[in-house]
Amino acid sequence: MSGAPRPRRSTGNKIVRFAIVGLANTGIDLASFFVLLELHVPPLPANIGAWFVAVVFSFVANGFWSFEREPTIRLRDAFLRFASLGAAISLGVSSLSIALLAATIGLWPAKIGGVIVAAILNFLAARWSIEGRLLK
Template structure:
């Protein structure tokens, strides 16, 4: 029973989209920590207002995310080459995630502590960012 379940999980994790989602998630955890840390420093220590603190944290995290995802998650699609155009496309598509993150942060901050709201906002942005990266930034070109 346990062996069969292990094989099923292994097969599932080998699925290309699931594998990419897992890699994107692991990188995202690191970037979420960076985002949260920079947000905390800006908001708490430097008294930067909520939205600018969130945007500053996002800009740093999205830049690191682009490099990591180019080199690891979407290495086949990117050839592990950092390109200005791809970075700008990644940032532009990530803007959708940042908007989702900021809206979630603002809405949740009315009903829970700001740092709990920030965690919820990061989770929301993960879903949006993976979809944008997978289907827009690093999509496989259609076969001719």
């Protein structure tokens, strides 16, 4: 293959790829959460464990398939950005949702609601951490 640069993917293409990874990632998160609950891990620590498994998968899949990684951002730095934002957004939103809503609407609806809200915020966070930009 030639050394010519590959054309950049459109934002629409990135959103579709991000959504596909997000669906797989949600399955991994929910399955990990279920397994940890079955192992009698309390809900909030189970949420943290499931998040950690999911964030590793999400970084690899989004970093190498959904987005074009900015070569000036070291892989370690991109992962730290991604995980830090993921902790603040997805882990924070889903844990807050569980803590505030589980007693009212149930554990699983609270978990799933948090996942949905976090997915929207995570697109911008992933784009910034991997590509080094938010918009355009």
